Amino acid sequence: MPSYVYVATQDENQIVVLTINGETGGLTPQAQVPLPGGPSLLAISPNRHCLYVGHREVPEISSHRIDPGTGGLTRTGSVSPPDPPGFLATDRSGRYLLAAGSVAKFDFWAKSKNLVSGIQ
Numbered sequence: 001m002p003s004y005v006y007v008a009t010q011d012e013n014q015i016v017v018l019t020i021n022g023e024t025g026g027l028t029p030q031a032q033v034p035l036p037g038g039p040s041l042l043a044i045s046p047n048r049h050c051l052y053v054g055h056r057e058v059p060e061i062s063s064h065r066i067d068p069g070t071g072g073l074t075r076t077g078s079v080s081p082p083d084p085p086g087f088l089a090t091d092r093s094g095r096y097l098l099a100a101g102s103v104a105k106f107d108f109w110a111k112s113k114n115l116v117s118g119i120q
Contacts, residue, residue, distance in 0.1 A: 002019045002071065003019065003020045003022060004017060004018065004019060004020070004030070004066070004071035005017075005018045005019075005020050005027060006018075006042055006044070006051055006071075008039040008040050008041070008042055008053065009039070010038045010039060010040045010056055010057075011038075013034060013035060013036050013037070013038065013039065014032050014033055014034050014035055014039070015032075015033045015035050015039055015042075015051075015053065015073065016029065016031075016032055016033075017029075017030045017031040017032075017033060017071045017072070017073070018030055019071065030070070030071055031070075031071070031072060033072075033073050035053065035055075035062070036057075037055035037056075037057050037058040037060055037062075038055050038056040038057030038058070039053045039054075039055055039056075040053075040054055040055065040056040040084075041053070041054030041056075041085055041086075041087065041088045042054075042088070043088040043089050043090055043097065044066075044090075045090050045094040046090060046092060046093070046094040047094055048066060048068070049065065049066055049068075050063055050064065050065060050066060050076070050094075051063070051064045051066055051073060052064075052088055052090070052097055054084065054085035054086075054088050054099070055084060056084045057084075058080075058084070059080050059081050059082060059083050059084045059085075059101075060078050060079070060080050060081075060084075061078060061079050061081065061085055061088065061097070061099055062075060062077070062078040063075070063076045063077050063078065064076060081099060081101055082101065083101040084101065085099045085100065085101050086100055086101055087099065087100040
């Protein structure tokens with residue numbers, strides 16, 4: 001199974017998908033996925049089935065299913081925290097997505113039923 005690298009290009013409003021050669025470290029472009037809202041922060045689930053994207057131009061976190069054969073992304077949901085996130089990470093189990101923004105407190109899981117399908 002190929003290994004993929006995802007790069008957020010905030011000013012171009014897209015995610016670039018590349019394959020990485022395990023022996024040489026060389027990168028080969030595979031796709032450019034349009035994603036409005038200034039995609040910036042990325043976190044991947046430990047099982048590599050879901051990519052989470054923090055948007056900077058709008059306060060949003062979106063989830064995307066990863067196709068293991070192509071590395072392609074399919075949007076599965078999103079939530080709108082009070083402020084754009086400044087940090088994203090999953091816990092080791094992949095059950096929880098941790099998001100930090102500015103000073104505002106956000107009860108992420110109480111309001112994020114739309115993301116749950118991408119976590120499993």
